[in-house]
Amino acid sequence: MTDNPGWTSPGSSEPADGAPPQAATAAATPGPSAPSAPEATAPQAPAAQPTAPQDGPQAPAAAPQDVPPPSQWGAPGQPAYGAYGGPGYGPGPGPGWGGRPPYGGHPGWGAPPSPKPGVIPLRPLGVGELLDGSFTTVRKYWRTTLALSLGFAAFTQTVETVLRWWAQQDGGAVADLVAALVPTVLQGVLGILLGGLLTIVVSKGVLGEQITVREAWQSARSQLGRLTGLTFLTFLIIVGVFAVAAVPPVLLAISNGTGPGVLLLAMLMALIAGGVAGYLGILFSLAPPALMLERQGVLTSLSRSRRLVRGSWWRIFGVHLLTSFILGVVSTVAVLPFLLVATVFGNSGAFDQLTGDKGADLNLLGLVVIGIGSTLVATVTIPVNAAVTVLLYIDRRIRREALDIELARAAGVSVAPPTGWAGPAAPGPASPGPTVPGQSTPPGA
Template sequence: MVSTTLERPDKFRIGRVFNDSFAVISRNIGLYLGLALLFSGLPAIVLRLWTESTLSGTALGDPTAVADPSMMFWNSSVGIAAGLISFILSLLLQSALVRATIEDLNGKRPSFGDCIQIAIRYLLPTLGIGLLVVLGAGLASLALLVPGIILWLGWSVAIPVLIQERLGVLGSMSRSRVLTKGSRWALFGLFLILMIITMVIQSVMAAIILLLDGIVADVAAAMLSTVVSMVLSVATAVSYVELRQVKEGASVEELAEIFS
């Protein structure tokens, strides 16, 4: 397969990122759905069923125990554990899709095993970046919303930087701020459009899920989460490639050389 070398774009363009993202997904729909199901869909179903059975089991066993401090602590612990597991799995998914996206843009055929290997190899540093981004942007948002958004946008491609350039946690976050400088409004527009589309789809799905019951509703909710996670992760990876081409004129081939 002939590798892809793109001309240097004049600026970050939302339309180009959209086109490239969905083109990459369409070329690798089986692989991407498989990765999304592995790291998002199936775990979401399992976690949803586990938390529901745990919490409902506690309530059914002794309705008065719900107000007991020890039971409240247990229920909170279950919710925190489920949230942490989901957070880690979302980072694994993003790392795997970054690898797959760069391979595809380089004209290669990304493999399931290779993407999983990369995701697992960089789990700890991606977790470090994820926690720092959540804490940093979250604390800034508590003071004022706009600084929090700006910080989040500045760090939005830190995980692709980590996977591609291997700069470590702080180095990747710093590098992300350099790459996104001058393009953050465009990035904000990209993610805003994606969030609006997601909210519309979620509203429609919520109405449908209300008509469903039990495991069927859980599966439908998990499938929606899978698709949303996949699109956001791919769009982030494509945005990183776009930013490098805008800032440095780096070809896709040069981005992929790091894995040779």
């Protein structure tokens, strides 16, 4: 396997959604190409058979009544009556069972199963398959994914616990500010590193390849600087949106003073800014995997994400929203026992943590117990969330650029491109399509 098989961004302009990629499809299936179907012509009359000798037995004058005439069995070169894909088999005028279209040169058979060398089948994914692939990645490659996320979560949670205990003992405003800002910045910086490494792990999992933490680091380290710049630039864009939205209320307050009108305008501009920021967040959400897997620059990755998200913004937004809801429920349920234990040890405000309120004073034992629970929860939820983003990126490239063909070739399997509905099958033998190792093949292939 090469360093980046199938991940490189196409050099030509990207096809619109639904347009079949010509070059990728042509290179999709290794092996001999299918013979072109002969032109449909009227069946010729069968050649005259040699007559029997005069002294031999004579042929019967007429065929028996229970034997269909030759026209029903099909002339030479035509499919026989009742054969797979032959006319007249099943209801409807179309070929195949029940008039279903032929697929891959096998009239009457449905689409062949998609190859699945790794955590997802190599075809456009449904929402359930995206979520299942994310959890499967964590379960199948737990040594790498959980090692990365556990190290990140344990370190950041330890720093946060120590700073919270120090702030409670100090009681000053500066200590509270440090205890709030330092863990946030630390999680942001280390989260960039973790996201880049997990992107490599998930991409290898799609191909069914194991990867160690060291190998993931060696593959990702050359792009981590650019990934940091991308994250910082995206953050500045979001902050810039709110800064621009704050200008009208500030100017109105300077000219006319504060009042109900200024408050109403500020609320309206905040809602508009929140909508714009959310739209841009989804629009640029595929930039990190594009940067890591295509070895792109910062601006190119942002543009790449914009083009991949175009036409599917609401779907990607819905997947992220559903993922956040599921992980939120899982996190709440998982951390409840730790909050209960902290309450038993004299921390009446432990359950305030569920609302994000970390201002309640907790004793050292309570902080440690809650820290352990938060670490374990983050160890599972962080890689799942990262895997969803990477699989969304792969799904969009499969839909727009037939990336599944390149991935199948990189994984050492074959995939037959769909032929779609092309009308009645042309006469002549069908060419068997390539088969997928380890999967069943329809009869006659």
